[in-house]
Amino acid sequence: MGDIRLIEVKEEILADNIKVAAGVRERLQKAKTMLLNLMSSPGSGKTSLILRTVEGLKGSLRLGVIEADIDSTVDAEKVAARGIPAIQLRTGGFCHLDATMVTQGIDAMAVNEFDLVIIENVGNLVCPAEFDTGAHKNVMILSVPEGDDKPFKYPLMFSICDLLLVNKIDYLSLSDFDMAALRGRVLALNPRITILEVSCKTGAGIEGWIDWLKAEVAAFKGLK
Numbered sequence: 001m002g003d004i005r006l007i008e009v010k011e012e013i014l015a016d017n018i019k020v021a022a023g024v025r026e027r028l029q030k031a032k033t034m035l036l037n038l039m040s041s042p043g044s045g046k047t048s049l050i051l052r053t054v055e056g057l058k059g060s061l062r063l064g065v066i067e068a069d070i071d072s073t074v075d076a077e078k079v080a081a082r083g084i085p086a087i088q089l090r091t092g093g094f095c096h097l098d099a100t101m102v103t104q105g106i107d108a109m110a111v112n113e114f115d116l117v118i119i120e121n122v123g124n125l126v127c128p129a130e131f132d133t134g135a136h137k138n139v140m141i142l143s144v145p146e147g148d149d150k151p152f153k154y155p156l157m158f159s160i161c162d163l164l165l166v167n168k169i170d171y172l173s174l175s176d177f178d179m180a181a182l183r184g185r186v187l188a189l190n191p192r193i194t195i196l197e198v199s200c201k202t203g204a205g206i207e208g209w210i211d212w213l214k215a216e217v218a219a220f221k222g223l224k
């Protein structure tokens, strides 16, 4: 038997990804297109939030969407049905998007024509936190049925995000979810994070999300 060579690929892949991500950010900065990476567990409400966002922006910002899925196009179809340009990236088994995959997405769209591009990342709270997509803002959703203990289990995800949306607040009365405890746990990991409570079903809190989005895009474009 020959010697076994063990290669630590993960670090190299991550280092390479950091460079590509920086390139994506710079390219979109020049195009004045803000890229927002939306992450959560499967079923927390990413697609529902994007559909609410289309409605809430009412054409005030030019919005494009990049959908990532392991092997389906259902979310991109829902977005495209609202008249919003949508690109579907099929990751073919990968549990996250990296900056090279995002580059393929933005190559396929005329980025100069958008003020804001939202990426719906693959649903999970682990891998997407490790890979910089090149986005200018990272946003995550935690939904009430997932429980208020998730900052203990997925600290990296909560640490890298600019905004946490706590979705499905319409379930609060049916649940033992402790919002104050959640806020304390999240802020202990990431004191600069903004936390907003929303329901994509009832529309509660969505106005606050739209206001945050508009203010961030304006700041990004240097208008504020």
Ligand SMILES: Nc1nc2c(ncn2[C@@H]2O[C@H](COP(=O)(O)OP(=O)(O)O)[C@@H](O)[C@H]2O)c(=O)[nH]1
Pocket: 040, 041, 042, 043, 044, 045, 046, 047, 048, 049, 123, 167, 168, 169, 170, 171, 198, 199, 200, 201, 202
């Ligand atoms: N009750 C309730 N259901 C929601 C809410 N947001 C999303 N859902 C439902 O949760 C399920 C998963 O939502 P989806 O947007 O597909 O999640 P994704 O997998 O993160 O994209 C769907 O059946 C949605 O209708 C909410 O605020 N309240």
Ligand SMILES: [Mg+2]
Pocket: 046, 047, 048, 075, 120
């Ligand atoms: Mg979805």
